[in-house]
Amino acid sequence: MRGIYIVGNYPDRESFVKCFDAVISAGYEFVEIGVPFSEPVADGPVIASAVQEALGSGVKAGDVLAGLKTLSKGKAKLYVMTYANIIYNYGIKKFSDDFKDVLSGLIIPDVPNMLHSYFYDQGFEIPLIPFVTPESREEDIKKAAVMQGDFIYFIGIRGITGGSVDLSSPEISERIQQIKAFTDKKIVMGFGIKDKTDADKALKVADGFVVGTAAVKLQKNSAEYSEFVKSLL
Amino acid sequence: MKGFFGDFGGMFVPETLVPALEQLEREFNMLKDDPEFKKDLARYSTTYIGRPSPVYYASRMSEEYGVEIYLKREDLNHTGSHKINNTIAQALLTRYMGKKRIIAETGAGQHGVATATVAALFGLDCTVYMGAVDAARQKPNVDRMKLLGAKLELVHDGSKTLKDATNAAMRDWVKNVEDTHYIIGSVIGPHPFPEMVAHFQSVIGREARASFKEMGFLPDAVVACVGGGSNAIGIFKGFLDTSCELYGIEAGGLSDNEGDHAMAIGKGRAGILHGCVTYLVQTADGQVADVHSIAAGLDYPGIGPEHSYLHGTGRVTYDKVRDEDAVFAFRELARREGIVPAVESSHAIAYVLKNKDKFKGRKVLINLSGRGDKDSERDI
Ligand SMILES: Cc1ncc(COP(=O)(O)O)c(C=O)c1O
Numbered sequence: 001m002r003g004i005y006i007v008g009n010y011p012d013r014e015s016f017v018k019c020f021d022a023v024i025s026a027g028y029e030f031v032e033i034g035v036p037f038s039e040p041v042a043d044g045p046v047i048a049s050a051v052q053e054a055l056g057s058g059v060k061a062g063d064v065l066a067g068l069k070t071l072s073k074g075k076a077k078l079y080v081m082t083y084a085n086i087i088y089n090y091g092i093k094k095f096s097d098d099f100k101d102v103l104s105g106l107i108i109p110d111v112p113n114m115l116h117s118y119f120y121d122q123g124f125e126i127p128l129i130p131f132v133t134p135e136s137r138e139e140d141i142k143k144a145a146v147m148q149g150d151f152i153y154f155i156g157i158r159g160i161t162g163g164s165v166d167l168s169s170p171e172i173s174e175r176i177q178q179i180k181a182f183t184d185k186k187i188v189m190g191f192g193i194k195d196k197t198d199a200d201k202a203l204k205v206a207d208g209f210v211v212g213t214a215a216v217k218l219q220k221n222s223a224e225y226s227e228f229v230k231s232l233l
Numbered sequence: 234m235k236g237f238f239g240d241f242g243g244m245f246v247p248e249t250l251v252p253a254l255e256q257l258e259r260e261f262n263m264l265k266d267d268p269e270f271k272k273d274l275a276r277y278s279t280t281y282i283g284r285p286s287p288v289y290y291a292s293r294m295s296e297e298y299g300v301e302i303y304l305k306r307e308d309l310n311h312t313g314s315h316k317i318n319n320t321i322a323q324a325l326l327t328r329y330m331g332k333k334r335i336i337a338e339t340g341a342g343q344h345g346v347a348t349a350t351v352a353a354l355f356g357l358d359c360t361v362y363m364g365a366v367d368a369a370r371q372k373p374n375v376d377r378m379k380l381l382g383a384k385l386e387l388v389h390d391g392s393k394t395l396k397d398a399t400n401a402a403m404r405d406w407v408k409n410v411e412d413t414h415y416i417i418g419s420v421i422g423p424h425p426f427p428e429m430v431a432h433f434q435s436v437i438g439r440e441a442r443a444s445f446k447e448m449g450f451l452p453d454a455v456v457a458c459v460g461g462g463s464n465a466i467g468i469f470k471g472f473l474d475t476s477c478e479l480y481g482i483e484a485g486g487l488s489d490n491e492g493d494h495a496m497a498i499g500k501g502r503a504g505i506l507h508g509c510v511t512y513l514v515q516t517a518d519g520q521v522a523d524v525h526s527i528a529a530g531l532d533y534p535g536i537g538p539e540h541s542y543l544h545g546t547g548r549v550t551y552d553k554v555r556d557e558d559a560v561f562a563f564r565e566l567a568r569r570e571g572i573v574p575a576v577e578s579s580h581a582i583a584y585v586l587k588n589k590d591k592f593k594g595r596k597v598l599i600n601l602s603g604r605g606d607k608d609s610e611r612d613i
Contacts, residue, residue: 038520039396039506041403042247048390060518084245084505089519110505112248118234131248135410140251158249159408 001151001186001208002199003030004215004229005081007047008064010036010054011220017071019219022226024074026233031073032107032210035064035082042109044162046213061086065095068102077104077150079129084110093123105129105149113144120148129153132179132187134171145183152179154206155191162213165192167201176205199232236424239545241538242509244423246403253410258425260330265432270325277321281354282311284318284436288444288598293569300585300592303452304572304601305441305468314575314603315437315464316347320416322433324351327414334358334413338402340367340395340460341530341577342374343603344418349383359383362401366393367529373607392523395460395533399507419461420537423508427537431466438471441598452598454478458580459551460495460530462537464602469549477598478550481540482584484526485553491516495524497536498544498551511538527556527613530577530603558583560613563605575603576613 004023009016023031036051036059043051061082068078080103087095087108105127111119116128127148132141133155144152156165156172166172167189179187186207193202194214202209211232218225236242244254264270278284286309291302307315320337327335335357339345345361352359361378365387368375378385391397399421406415420427420434445451455472457465459481469479486494494500497512504513506521514522514534526532543549554562559576562583567573574582581599585592 036520038391039400041400041507042407052391055520061520062518085513085515085521086519088503088505088510089515109247110245110508112244112246112251114251115243115245118243133247133249135249135252137252140248155249158410160404163408 001029001188002233003028003032003188003208003210005032005034005210005212007034007050007054007216007219008036009059009067010050011057013067015220015222018222019225020071022222023229024072024076026229028076028229029208030077030079030104032079032081033064033068035061035080035086037061037083037086040083042160044160044213046162047216050216050219065090065099068099078102079105079107081107081109084108092119096124096126100125107153113140113147116147131155132175134158134175138178141179142182145179145185151186151188151208152183154179154187154189156189157192161191163192165198167198167205173205196232238539238542240503241511241541242424242427244508245505245510246423246508247407249407250410250423254423254425256330260326261425261429264326264329270329273325274322277325278318278436282317282321283309285440286310288441291570294566297569298586298589299594300589301596302585303596303598305437305598306601307437307464308572308574308578308601308604312343312347312350313606314343314347315434315467316344316418317350318436318467319418319430319433319463320344320347320351323414323416324355324357327357328355330414332412332414334409335416336360336362336402336405336413337416337418338362338395338398339418340364340398340532341528341575342367342371342378342607343530343575345383346374346377346381348416348418349378349381352383353381360386360405362386362388362398362405364388364393364395364398367395367398367532370611371529371607373610395529396521403507419463420466420539421461421507421509421535427509427539430463431470431539434463434467435470437464437467437600438469441468442471450596451475452477453595454480454592455598455600456480456482456581456584457600458482458531458577458602459536459540460533460577461535462540464600466537466539468598468600473548479548480584481549481551482580483551483553484528484531484580485555486525486527487556492523493525494553495526495532495534496553497534498540499553501534503541506535509538511535511541512544527559528575528577528580530575531580552584554580554583554587558587562586563608563613572601573605573609574601575605576608578602
């Protein structure tokens with residue numbers, strides 16, 4: 001499961017759609033659309049400033065969401081990555097009703113696994129993707145293994161997006177083996193993957209990867225962007 | 234659900250922080266009634282902070298306004314505000330948890346100074362995040378933090394105020410959670426912070442209640458300013474079970490227009506920020522809106538979740554005071570009583586002065602959450 005994170009409607013709707021199409025035609029299995037939120041506490045400087053810039057130039061979360069329905073995603077799965085307040089503000093049940101046919105899942109960095117029930121209890125039907133991090137305890141991993149969502153998001157580094165990850169570290173492969181012992185779900189590595197070498201290494205230890213920061217850096221230049229996303233596969 | 238006050242609260246944080254928050258919850262629940270911990274905390278409270286703080290009858294103001302005005306003197310605490318009550322307690326907790334580094338966010342700088350102070354006291358490494366705009370308007374506190382040996386990280390994101398400092402501190406915590414404790418400075422953030430900080434600040438209300446008991450009567454009303462709401466919850470806890478009217482005063486800023494005020498309850502609606510569901514000043518699109526207050530410590534788009542809950546129950550009345558009225562009260566208390574209040578606390582005082590007809594002849598207790606040395610250099 002190889003995927004790319006794209007900041008929705010950044011720098012503008014047209015450029016965003018070009019980048020989106022580039023990811024689809026390159027043949028990725030999934031796309032994560034970032035819906036801008038003004039307080040991106042789990043994001044590093046590159047994504048945080050792209051989001052600030054988008055909001056500053058008038059990008060609306062509501063427009064990004066409305067636009068999801070018009071994207072031609074081919075065979076790829078679509079996920080939304082955003083912060084809890086965006087969904088809360090939209091209306092938890094309403095969001096689910098409006099997008100359950102479009103989205104395969106939702107990644108919310110400020111909703112920990114134990115609070116997924118807060119959404120499901122209010123009638124949310126789109127799967128929330130569980131996280132495993134370097135801090136996760138065995139009991140956390142066991143719980144994540146049986147949660148909804150068609151993959152587990154494995155965060156390979158301590159910290160926020162844009163850090164660098166040591167994909168050869170034994171800690172990472174041990175962790176992934178530990179998760180595999182409890183689940184048949186796919187394990188997708190996020191955070192810190194920036195080039196083909198990293199991507200290949202990630203696929204050796206996990207079942208997939210998602211690239212964020214390194215791609216967002218190029219989002220303003222759709223030609224370069226297109227080359228970059230092809231180069232990773 | 235755990236960590237909720239009715240519909241508000243929770244633990245909306247990155248998964249990475251969950252083990253640390255659960256550890257904190259466990260240690261807090263264990264230590265808060267532990268005789269050793271309580272003895273330690275009591276000793277630092279008396280010998281270091283200078284507690285108990287007195288309740289002072291402001292006779293000249295009272296005569297002028299026709300209201301019996303009592304002030305709970307948190308301004309007399311070491312470091313100049315109520316913030317030290319919480320930081321000493323959390324620094325002790327940090328020591329019990331075996332962590333070596335503390336971080337904090339600060340708006341007015343009072344919480345930053347209080348955190349830098351306890352770091353020096355306990356030999357902990359300390360980093361304080363502060364918005365660049367706040368650092369410029371609270372320079373005396375910036376200098377104090379440096380003098381105390383804290384690393385100061387100026388934040389240039391967003392509105393360069395308290396919410397941005399909080400974002401930066403959260404990011405630091407996510408990266409360094411193994412050896413770092415984040416001393417949140419108000420009754421905000423993920424569970425267990427709102428409950429824990431309220432517990433450590435409830436000493437204000439307990440002491441005030443004891444002072445009134447000695448005087449042989451209760452106040453008719455208790456008034457406190459609300460940024461995140463820690464000084465307000467702290468004093469309210471002493472009177473929730475009485476018939477006293479309780480008032481929490483938000484920063485009305487310049488006007489009711491978006492960007493001109495910081496009224497989370499007055500002009501906001503429920504949302505999720507910095508770890509909890511609570512009232513939030515936000516745009517129609519769900520973005521956190523810019524807020525403004527002349528008081529850096531009130532310049533925050535959210536409010537503690539317990540306040541959102543208390544608003545819903547009607548037990549506490551939330552209202553506003555504008556910048557100019559706070560400045561008037563700031564000067565008025567200085568001239569009539571020889572006390573320079575923090576511009577944050579001046580909001581609570583101003584509410585009573587502005588509503589003197591409502592409070593006529595009644596006994597009103599105002600929480601003087603801090604002193605105004607930090608503000609007296611400013612042109613207000
Ligand atoms: C003197 C003083 N009062 C009040 C506040 C507001 O905080 P809270 O509402 O948490 O008491 C601050 C915050 O910096 C402060 O410095």
